[in-house]
Amino acid sequence: MSFKFENLRIWQKSMDLGEEMNLLAKSFPKEEIYNLSSQLRRATDSVALNISEGSILQSNAEYRKFLGYSIRSLAEVVTCLYKAIRREYLSKINFEKHYKDCFDLMNMMIAFRNKLK
Numbered sequence: 001m002s003f004k005f006e007n008l009r010i011w012q013k014s015m016d017l018g019e020e021m022n023l024l025a026k027s028f029p030k031e032e033i034y035n036l037s038s039q040l041r042r043a044t045d046s047v048a049l050n051i052s053e054g055s056i057l058q059s060n061a062e063y064r065k066f067l068g069y070s071i072r073s074l075a076e077v078v079t080c081l082y083k084a085i086r087r088e089y090l091s092k093i094n095f096e097k098h099y100k101d102c103f104d105l106m107n108m109m110i111a112f113r114n115k116l117k
Helices: 011-024 037-054 059-084 092-115
Strands: none
Touching: 011 037, 011 059, 011 092, 037 092, 059 092
């Protein structure tokens, strides 16, 4: 027995990304706990949450809308990564790795959303 979304690669990858971003946020300075750390965690969690919420008892049009929310949340994650590198909380190498993960996930989500007509 499982929920429909549990078998989706985009959901699985968004869950992995959420854990990576949570660990990253923990490494930020204490002064960011209510700012960038919190925003990064909320945005990255929103990616997976919207994928799962949209998959249950929704029409394809409604599901596409929730996937759009996930994609926009992923853009927020990328912006948080840019903030982190500008504030020198993140190395260039780690930024590039996380950026690529986000870019790949975004393309997967767009492709999945485009299949829902």
